[in-house]
Amino acid sequence: MIGYVTLGTRDLKRAAKFYDAIASELGVGRMFETDRFIAWGAPDGGAGIGITLPFDGRPATVGNGVMVALAAKDTAQVDRIHALALSLGGTNEGAPGPREGYYAGYFRDLDGNKLNAFVMG
Numbered sequence: 001m002i003g004y005v006t007l008g009t010r011d012l013k014r015a016a017k018f019y020d021a022i023a024s025e026l027g028v029g030r031m032f033e034t035d036r037f038i039a040w041g042a043p044d045g046g047a048g049i050g051i052t053l054p055f056d057g058r059p060a061t062v063g064n065g066v067m068v069a070l071a072a073k074d075t076a077q078v079d080r081i082h083a084l085a086l087s088l089g090g091t092n093e094g095a096p097g098p099r100e101g102y103y104a105g106y107f108r109d110l111d112g113n114k115l116n117a118f119v120m121g
Contacts, residue, residue, distance in 0.1 A: 002047040004039060005068050007113040008060025009051045012038065018088045018110050019051060025081050026070060046071070060111055067106075067114040074119055075103045081117035082107055 009015040016038050023029060023040035031048060032039040036055075041048020049068060054060050072078045075096070082096045082105030089110050096105030096117075104118035 004041065004048040004050055006037075006039075006050040006052050007068065007109070007111070008054050009111050010053075010060050011110070012036065012051065012053055014110055015051045018085075018090065019049065021084055021088055022070070022081060023049075025077065025084055026072070062112040062114070067116060069104075070115060070117045072117045072119045078103055078105050078117045078119055081105065085109070085115070 012035075019038070019040055020030070028040055028042050028045070028048070030038055031041050031043055032050075037050055037052040039048050039050035049070075070081065072081060079096045082092075085107040086092055090107045092106070093108055093114060094104070094106035094116075097103065102118050102120045104116045106114065106116040108114050
């Protein structure tokens with residue numbers, strides 16, 4: 001149902017390095033790019049993620065209650081993505097571990113956008 005999710009950034013080049021590494025761990029690469037927007041994913045796959053300099057020219061801000069969940073293949077990949085995000089300058093929002101019915105690790109990107117990596121079960 002979801003085609004892609006876009007998050008705002010204040011620094012496209014800095015954010016691109018962060019998301020290039022996360023996307024690589026997930027087995028996808030950049031699928032679309034302009035001077036203001038980059039998207040990662042597989043054209044024939046599930047929803048992708050994009051980052052953008054806001055169209056209105058105002059600073060990007062973080063939505064309260066907004067979070068992007070990245071589907072991992074297993075708990076080990078959740079752990080790797082979480083650790084990778086922190087090693088790239090992201091911040092911890094909840095260490096990887098079991099939740100009610102799923103396993104997830106939560107983090108924020110370099111602009112403060114909240115994400116998680118998860119696997120059901």
